[in-house]
Amino acid sequence: MDEDIDSINVVPLVDVMLVLLTIVLTTATFVVTGRIPVDLAQAAQAAPAQPAPVVLTLTSHKVLYLNDERVDDLAPALARFERAQPVTVRADGALALTDFVDVVDRVKALGFEKVALEVRRT
Numbered sequence: 225m226d227e228d229i230d231s232i233n234v235v236p237l238v239d240v241m242l243v244l245l246t247i248v249l250t251t252a253t254f255v256v257t258g259r260i261p262v263d264l265a266q267a268a269q270a271a272p273a274q275p276a277p278v279v280l281t282l283t284s285h286k287v288l289y290l291n292d293e294r295v296d297d298l299a300p301a302l303a304r305f306e307r308a309q310p311v312t313v314r315a316d317g318a319l320a321l322t323d324f325v326d327v328v329d330r331v332k333a334l335g336f337e338k339v340a341l342e343v344r345r346t
Contacts, residue, residue: 264344265317278302278309278336282327284316298327302334310338 262281281289288295295301302311311331315324328339 262314262316263318264314264342266346267343268346270343270345278305278311279342280311280313280327280331282313282315282319282323284318286319286323288327298330299334302331302336305336307335307337309336310340311336312340312342314342 262283279291281292283289288298290298290301313324313327313331315327324341331339
C-alpha cells in the first residue's frame, strides 16, 4: 500500500475526449447544413441540386416546413412569394406518393408553375 504512483493512466482521459469530439463534430454538421433532416428518396437519374428560394419540406410525419419553418396553412405562407419563383419540394422517401402529389397540387393551385422534387442520387 505504500507504493508510489510513478505514472498516470491517460487512457480514460483520451476516451472521454474522443467522445466529446464526436459529439461536437456531429452537432456541427447539423448546424452547418441548417436543414431539417429528411431521408430523401433515391433516383438513378437526378439533376444537380439548384438553389431555390422557396423550399417546401414534407417530413415522414406529414409535417410541412417552408424554408425550414413549420407551416400549418400553406396559402398564407406562400402569399409573400412571387408566383414566378421556382418551388422545390423535399419529401421523405417513406411517404406515399399521394402525400407528395397533394402538396404539389396545393402549390400549383396557388399559382406557382415551377414545382420540382428534390431527390438524392444513388
